[in-house]
Amino acid sequence: MKNKAPLLYSILVLLVLSACSGTQHIPADDLLYTGAKIKIEGNNTSKKERKSLSEALVLLVRPQTNASFLGMRPKIFFYNLAGKPTKTKGFRYWLRNKVGEPPVLFSKVDLAYNSSLLQNYAQNNGYFNTKTVADSSRTGKKATATYTLEPRKRYYIRNVQFPQDSSAVATAVRQTIKGTFLKTGAAYSLDHIKAERERIDSRMKENGFYYFNPDYLLVQVDSTVADHQVDLIVKVKADSPPLANQQYKINKVVIYPNYSINSKASAPADSIVKYHDFTIIDSEKLFKPAIYDRTLYFKKGDFYNRTNHNLSLNRLVNLGTFKFVKNQFKVADTTGNYLDAYYYLTPLPKKSLSLQLSAKTNSANYTGTELNLNWSNRNVFKGAEQLTVSAFGGVEVQVSGQNNGFNVYRFGTEASLIWPRIMSPFRFHSASGFVPKTKATLGYEFQNRTQLYSLQTFKGSFGYLWKENERKEHLFNLTEITFASPQNVTALYQSQIAASPSLEKVIDKQLIFGPTYSYTYTNTMDKRKKNTVYYKGSLDLSGNIAGLVTAANVEKGEAVKVFNVPFSQFIKVENEFRHYLKLSENSQLASRLIAGLGFAYGNSTAMPFIKQFFNGGTNSLRAFRARSLGPGTFNGSATTNGFLPDQSGDVKLEFSTEYRAQIYGLVKGALFLDAGNIWLMKEDPDKPGSKFSKNFINEIAVGVGAGLRFDFSFLVLRTDLAFPIRKPYLAEGNRWVVDQINFGNGSWRNNNLIFNLAIGYPF
Structure with missing residues (x-):
């Protein structure tokens, strides 16, 4: 029996391959269509022209064949395997119609129609008097179509003439010559002629010809002027309606x-x-x-x-x-x-009231829910001003993280008023389709971090937002004010401060005020582009004028206070760049680079905690727990077995790249690599190795992983599983840990595999 095993195995493989070939259930009087071949014959065209013409023609032939892999057609296999389902749902229906597809039969191929289609394409691209012959060949239960073309020498444009008479419409058409698609010396193309008519019409509409239409333009082709050259004569049709010829x-x-x-x-x-x-x-x-x-x-x-x-x-x-x-x-x-x-x-109704329940995740790897009650008045002062007052409450928990169990409860209120104009003593003009706006906000939030502390935050801002176009957006706040005051600090957190004094900055009273500016550019809405980008740059200036006026210098004396609270003085710059490379209709490569720097001076010795940078977690380095990495080579997770404080920094570098592809239906998959770290600008004795230096590149953390995205249209649920391959807090020379990967080892999995659950894409 052992000797027969290889033979039986070979027979089984042959049977499977035969079934996958797709010919098993083809009707007796028909054949499986396996595609078309394009042959370009004759010596009238160059090798480059023949190649270009062949590549364009093969895409025109219909129908398209079943997709094949190594000679197999698995979709036909699954279609036949499912049989004919009795219901329009269930596993058999799904297998037949979603996974599988019916075989493309040769009886559906119209050789004469395809032959005419290919000949018209050649004619329309300057290969006049092309001859086309269609044929087919059979091999077993399969058939292939062959289209042979013999194009004549291609025609090129010798001269382009626009209307010469003095009428208003002819003059206007003649003035559109700049930017024409019809170039002397270019190959004749009917598509270019059609595009030229559309271009001229667009220019005419910009100059008062409201009733003009591309159909009122005629482009005559004279192929008798020279050897394989044409003259193109652009005319306004004599029978175009009088309204179309008037400038209004x-x-x-x-x-x-x-x-x-x-x-x-x-x-x-x-x-x-x-x-x-x-x-x-x-x-x-x-x-x-x-x-x-x-x-x-x-x-x-x-x-x-x-x-x-x-x-x-x-x-x-x-x-x-x-x-x-x-x-x-x-x-x-x-x-x-x-x-x-x-x-x-x-x-719209002037006033409205809405209640909204939402799911959310944040950069600290907390997942939760929030309830919002919103009241709005869309015309509060009869100038289309929009007043919105909202109240919110929610809870956030760490599904996976170092602080699982330290839940966050939040509630608060916010009021915002938007004027559809720039309220400024200076004249502001925007020539875009987006109304420039002035926005004022005022808000309060109470946050309770269970077992740790509570935090009251008051916020206010006044500024402007405007869009140059759908790609470019500006947000400039003349001032943005934040006042944070802690309450109910627990003994547990006090003990953490004793172990790490820098944690006291988290619960210090903070007063931050100053202008902010951000600029955003994106063309990701253009689905036709293969490469799209997103960029956001922001600048945050706090206490700079106040520091200049008061000559504040905390290193030479006590900090200057406003309402008995020292104000923060710093400069913060952050840049984020994303690139999306479309690989196919259902796959892409997405990449992101973040670079940020914060510098405290004058009235501050350190950046406010809420303005510092963090990394790790669901939207950052996913192989490291949220806010646990860095700064530098410091290992904050090794300091305690209890609550792990968030690690923050003044400098941030981060890079991510992710391959995304559709698996089936609403399920999409991803493979990703994340790299980066944070650093402090000044040495912290409590965090050795945290200062940014010229050796920063040797302190980069790297992680890889895979994930699933469930796109429910109203939200995207994301799950990622990642693990580190480079740990910056290890001794130099031992930071790459690729050789330690061991999925079969429980201890390795517990210490390295990080599961992330999030709402939406990371970028």
């Missing part, structure tokens, strides 16, 4: 701020308000007329401009006050070429 200006702008479907076309005289160039029909006087002057770009006498058209609509929507925004242009009943602009605005 804006006459009157009429606004209905309280519009509904049942609104009457006419309005009583007392409801009509004249404000600058606007006619506002608002019987209830819901809004101050000034908001339209800041929002709408069109003024009487301006040429119609599509950019201003779209920007005006975007800004009205961006006010956050209107449920529906509708716009219409009509030829004005006046002498000359004028348009009347009508804006129909349907307001």
